[in-house]
Amino acid sequence: MRRIRIPDATIRRLPIYLRVLRELEDDDVAVISSADLAVRTGFSSEQIRKDLAYFGAFGVRGVGYSVSQLEDQLRRILGLDKEVRAALVGAGNLGTALTRYNVNRHKDVKIVAIFDNDPAKVGKTIEGVRVYPVEDIADIIRENEIKMGIITTPASSAEKVAELLVRAGIRAILNFAPVKLGSTDAVAVRNIDLTLEFESLAYYAAGEEKRPETS
Amino acid sequence: MRRIRIPDATIRRLPIYLRVLRELEDDDVAVISSADLAVRTGFSSEQIRKDLAYFGAFGVRGVGYSVSQLEDQLRRILGLDKEVRAALVGAGNLGTALTRYNVNRHKDVKIVAIFDNDPAKVGKTIEGVRVYPVEDIADIIRENEIKMGIITTPASSAEKVAELLVRAGIRAILNFAPVKLGSTDAVAVRNIDLTLEFESLAYYAAGEEKRPETS
DNA sequence: GACTGTGAATAAGTTCACAGCT
DNA sequence: AGCTGTGAACTTATTCACAGTC
Numbered sequence: 426m427r428r429i430r431i432p433d434a435t436i437r438r439l440p441i442y443l444r445v446l447r448e449l450e451d452d453d454v455a456v457i458s459s460a461d462l463a464v465r466t467g468f469s470s471e472q473i474r475k476d477l478a479y480f481g482a483f484g485v486r487g488v489g490y491s492v493s494q495l496e497d498q499l500r501r502i503l504g505l506d507k508e509v510r511a512a513l514v515g516a517g518n519l520g521t522a523l524t525r526y527n528v529n530r531h532k533d534v535k536i537v538a539i540f541d542n543d544p545a546k547v548g549k550t551i552e553g554v555r556v557y558p559v560e561d562i563a564d565i566i567r568e569n570e571i572k573m574g575i576i577t578t579p580a581s582s583a584e585k586v587a588e589l590l591v592r593a594g595i596r597a598i599l600n601f602a603p604v605k606l607g608s609t610d611a612v613a614v615r616n617i618d619l620t621l622e623f624e625s626l627a628y629y630a631a632g633e634e635k636r637p638e639t640s
Numbered sequence: 641m642r643r644i645r646i647p648d649a650t651i652r653r654l655p656i657y658l659r660v661l662r663e664l665e666d667d668d669v670a671v672i673s674s675a676d677l678a679v680r681t682g683f684s685s686e687q688i689r690k691d692l693a694y695f696g697a698f699g700v701r702g703v704g705y706s707v708s709q710l711e712d713q714l715r716r717i718l719g720l721d722k723e724v725r726a727a728l729v730g731a732g733n734l735g736t737a738l739t740r741y742n743v744n745r746h747k748d749v750k751i752v753a754i755f756d757n758d759p760a761k762v763g764k765t766i767e768g769v770r771v772y773p774v775e776d777i778a779d780i781i782r783e784n785e786i787k788m789g790i791i792t793t794p795a796s797s798a799e800k801v802a803e804l805l806v807r808a809g810i811r812a813i814l815n816f817a818p819v820k821l822g823s824t825d826a827v828a829v830r831n832i833d834l835t836l837e838f839e840s841l842a843y844y845a846a847g848e849e850k851r852p853e854t855s
Numbered sequence: 856g857a858c859t860g861t862g863a864a865t866a867a868g869t870t871c872a873c874a875g876c877t
Numbered sequence: 878a879g880c881t882g883t884g885a886a887c888t889t890a891t892t893c894a895c896a897g898t899c
Contacts, residue, residue: 432889432890434889434890434891435890436840436843436844437836437840439839439840439843440835440836440839440840441820441836443839444818444835458857458858458859459858459859460858466820467820467823469891469892470858470859471860471861471891471892471893471894472890472891472892474858474859474860474861475860475861475890475891475892477859477860478859478860478861482859482860483859484858484859484860485858485859485898485899486857486858486859486860486897486898486899487856487857487858487859487898487899488857488858488859488899489857489858489859490859502843503839503840503842503843503846504842504843504845504846504847505839505842507846509842509845509846511838518736518737518740518741519737519738519741521733521737522733522734522736522737522738523734523737523834525733526733526734526834527834527838530835533838533839533842534838534839534841534842572845572846573838573841573842573845595845596844596845596846597841597842597844597845599837599838599841603659605656605681605682608682612844613841613844613845615837615840615841617832617837619738619741619742620655620659620745621652621655621656622814622830622832623724623726623742623748623749623788623814624654624655624658624718624720624748624749625651625652625654625655625718625830626749626788626812626813626814626828626830627718627719627720627724627748627749627788627812628651628654628717628718628719629651629811629812629827629828630719630724630787630788630810630811630812630828631718631719631722631724631787631811632719647867647868649867649868649869650868673879673880673881674880674881675880684869684870685880685881686869686870686871686872686882686883687868687869687870689880689881689882689883690868690869690870690882690883692881692882693881693882693883697881697882698881699880699881699882700876700877700880700881701875701876701877701879701880701881701882702876702877702878702879702880702881703877703879703880703881704879704880704881705881
């Protein structure tokens with residue numbers, strides 16, 4: 426359906442635009458220019474126009490963008506117009522915290538199943554979400570049409586878990602285990618490696634260097 | 641001391657090299673070539689050589705890099721040869737999980753103080769780390785020479801907390817609150833915005849698109 | 856007059872290709 | 878012969894600049 430390849434950098438900015446649009450909607454702002462969005466997001470107005478133009482001409486020249494229409498478009502583009510269901514594997518500290526965080530905050534992407542090997546955890550619920558044994562991954566994921574996986578296992582089992590998830594039909598993985606998952610290409614992988622964040626920030630904490638405002 | 645500006649992309653790869661070097665050291669490997677490092681890290685060998693060359697000529701032509709020497713160099717470059725002390729602000733679910741994660745895993749960067757406004761939490765300890773009231777930020781940070789801040793507060797207070805940290809002399813901030821912190825330039829900021837990660841991954845979970853192996 | 860959409864220019868980062876040590 | 882260090886080519890992403898529309 427789409428012609429050209431959209432840069433991941435663009436995809437990563439879309440939820441930021443969406444967040445601002447939601448705030449604007451709450452404040453009953455009907456129309457917004459790319460220049461105003463630039464002020465509110467910290468990106469340049471050209472960048473915003475270019476990002477949005479990848480998906481169509483949503484704006485009106487001389488006027489700007491309709492807040493509610495653009496919000497709908499972004500939700501549709503990101504696939505957030507339907508509920509996105511996720512499964513989390515690894516019910517440790519981080520997994521539990523992420524589940525609580527997700528359930529309480531989020532309506533768009535919803536953790537609907539947790540998997541763990543520890544018999545003491547299986548059968549219980551975390552913030553209302555049931556913990557299943559890892560053997561059930563394939564069944565539960567298929568039954569519930571889960572499309573996203575979150576890995577919060579130790580590094581040693583992350584690769585194996587990723588394979589299970591991919592085989593079960595998962596399309597996107599958010600990996601918190603401190604390993605770089607082998608790039609399959611049937612699945613989008615995003616690694617959040619906290620150790621790496623700590624260690625690379627140490628460079629700036631220690632040195633005289635300044636800079637990076639990064640996500 | 642250093643001539644040119646080192647790309648943040650390079651800084652982010654250094655801890656990955658370091659991780660591999662530690663594994664090699666454990667396996668008693670003494671020398672490694674950039675080609676071998678490439679296999680083990682997933683980056684190209686030219687990239688690795690170029691990254692390392694920013695900081696000096698650590699390798700030996702025709703031979704490779706000394707594992708232990710390169711490890712020492714990287715630790716020094718990243719400032720991990722000295723203990724890096726960090727303070728965490730916001731003792732909620734995520735803050736607590738991060739503290740546990742950090743204390744149990746990490747020797748390089750160490751959370752030594754937690755701040756929270758909730759009187760029920762102040763005075764207690766989390767995984768052995770004491771919780772202080774937010775008013776004490778400036779004193780505690782200066783007394784303990786804390787150089788890194790971790791923000792796990794709600795979005796509404798993140799900006800204010802960041803200012804307090806910067807005024808107290810913090811050099812690097814890891815921000816988990818769902819707001820983009822205003823770029824001061826006296827401090828390095830890295831944002832980990834979980835909502836953004838979920839929402840941008842939804843694009844790949846829903847669509848027919850494949851791809852990004854990203855950190 | 857104001858603001859979008861976009862080709863052209865620039866900047867940043869990565870890969871190529873090879874000269875230079877050991 | 879083998880592997881590093883690095884200028885040059887290339888690729889990708891961002892910024893500039895302006896024509897086009899309301």
